[in-house]
Amino acid sequence: MxxxxxxxxxxxxxxxxxxxxxxxxxxxxxxxxxxxxxxxxxxxxxxxxxxQSKAELFFALVKEYFVLLEQELNNVLEKDIENLEKLEQCMLGYIKFGLNHQSHYEIMFMLKDDEVRNFINEQPMKVYEKFANALYTLSNKKLQLKDIWSIFISLHGFVSHYLSHVVSYEDIENAAIHHVKFLLKGVC
Amino acid sequence: MxxxxxxxxxxxxxxxxxxxxxxxxxxxxxxxxxxxxxxxxxxxxxxxxxxQSKAELFFALVKEYFVLLEQELNNVLEKDIENLEKLEQCMLGYIKFGLNHQSHYEIMFMLKDDEVRNFINEQPMKVYEKFANALYTLSNKKLQLKDIWSIFISLHGFVSHYLSHVVSYEDIENAAIHHVKFLLKGVC
DNA sequence: TATTTATTTAACCAGCGGTCAATAAAATGT
DNA sequence: ACATTTTATTGACCGCTGGTTAAATAAATA
The missing domain is CATH 1.10.10.60 (Homeodomain-like)
Incomplete structure (x- = not known):
């Protein structure tokens, strides 16, 4: 056959x-x-x-996701709104991406496998840099790099906690908004 | 033989x-x-x-670790230091525990697998409650529950980000200290 | 000495990633 | 319409890892 x-x-x-x-x-x-x-x-x-191999198949998936996230960040940055709100929306957008593309997010930022890491390489860091840059500019340079890193990690914490506990971003939008406001409380 | x-x-x-x-x-x-x-x-x-099995052996270890985490929290709470410092050390202690017992942390708080979850049960929530209680008291009730939740999630974010990227807590102690201070900036 | 307890050894079995010859279907040429 | 080539798919196979079990046996105990 x-x-x-x-x-x-x-x-x-x-x-x-x-x-x-x-x-x-x-x-x-x-x-x-x-x-x-x-x-x-x-x-x-x-x-x-x-x-060609299991690894190649996996890598094909991962590449897709990073492109998608970058696009969504760009969407926010191009909006015609105030900087502070844009800043909040960047952060919220990150959470939204994570929870609306849960499968993507896990592979991009949470799989710990060594073999996988070699493939993914520096891409999470590139995302972070774009994100950090946006936050730095949008805060009129008031946000320090260290604080931006704390914010990023804290957003990651939010996403990774709710992953698989929740169907979509909408389910926890209020909690997400509170988290973002909490993170900005001391710095802006 | x-x-x-x-x-x-x-x-x-x-x-x-x-x-x-x-x-x-x-x-x-x-x-x-x-x-x-x-x-x-x-x-x-x-x-x-x-x-009986590899799984049983492993779960025997995981149980230990919930006890251990609780003990480490208690150790901090019993120290004879100022409340604000105690508060910081609770948070730092959580990160320290996570990064010094990485694979157990993963099982305790990150694995979504059903089989594992049934074993672990409601223990992560118990940890959180103890933690939340401590923070609430130590802040002289200034910290709101919602904010404590944001803090917890943000600490989890820190740990889960550095998991497997780092050998031990000592490697990122400075970043951890900064993160904790950042999280407390707006609230205490 | 007989029994119980702890341990080794070897085998079983299931699954893995990956390869490859065989082959059927589809596309193409005539 | 038929023959040929290309494309897509199968399933057997290799070498290997790893959890688990059963039979054999040594050591401790009574």
Whole structure:
């Protein structure tokens, strides 16, 4: 036997959609190519036609997410509102991204696996730098770099706590707003 | 062949001591029963005489760690220092615990896995309540509950960010101290 | 000496990442 | 319409790791 015409043709996108879910639910090491294949209803060999290795498949996913987050940050920065509000919205936007793309967020910032880290590399830091830059400018340089780092980590804490405990950003919007205001209380 | 009288008898404690080290260094998934046995100089089969499974051995350790965290909090609370400093040390102590017992922290507060969660139960919330209570009292009731929650989440953010990026608490002590001071800036 | 306790050894089994020849379906050429 | 080529897919296989178990056996105990 070989191809079965009753099933849709396997595409990289289909594989990535399934892999994304599994990696997020179980982590990189705990997901096997065989599991992914099973979920897709195809053989694991087929995956190797579309991706050279498990690592390559994983990396393809991670790249997507970083682009998406950068876009969302840009959206806020281009808005025509006051700086202080923009600042708040940057922070809220980070939480919103995290909780509305939970699967993405976990892979980008929370998976600890060594092999995975080598792939992801300096990308989280690039996000941070963009974020830090925005905050620094928007605060009229009143925010110190150290404080920005504390803010970033604290936003990460919020997201990572509510991950999987909550369906979407809207569920905890009030808590998020309070958290952001709390973080800005002493500094602006 | 069977027992070798020149070696000390294997005890649960000996196993746990070695397992603890390995789990801390490499994480749950990355440690095998065979590794633990090798380190102990015994056969891997012997471990199953003392523990039913790898999971049981691990959970025995995790339980210890909830006790340990509570003890460390108590240690701070019993110190003879000013309330504000005590407050800071509670927060610092939390970070310290997290980074000096990284793989356990992950299990205690970060793993979403259902099987694990059932074992761990409501213990993280108990920790939080104790923590919240301490902060509330130490601040002379100036800290609001919502703010305490933001602080807790922000400390968690710090720990979870540096997890596996760092060998021990000492590596980032300065950043930790700054973070704590930052969080208290607006409220005390 | 007989029994209980602790330990070793070897095997079992399931799963992994990855490879590859075989093959069926689809696309293409004629 | 048919033949050929290309593309996509399968499933068997390799070497390996690792949790778990059962039989054998040594040491301690009574």
């Amino acid at each position: 070989a191809r079965d015409a009753s099933k849709p043709v396997l595409t990289p996108k289909m594989i990535m959609d399934v892999a994304r879910d599994l990696f997020v639910k179980n982590g990189y090491q705990q997901v096997s190519m065989r599991q992914i294949a099973k979920e897709l209803g195809c053989s694991h060999g087929a995956l190797y036609y579309h991706f | 069977a027992r070798d009288a020149s070696k000390p008898v294997l005890t649960p404690k000996m196993i746990m001591d070695v397992a603890r080290d390995l789990f801390v260094k490499n994480g749950y998934q990355q440690v095998s029963m065979r590794q633990i046995a090798k380190e102990l100089g015994c056969s891997h089969g012997a471990l199953y005489y003392h523990f």
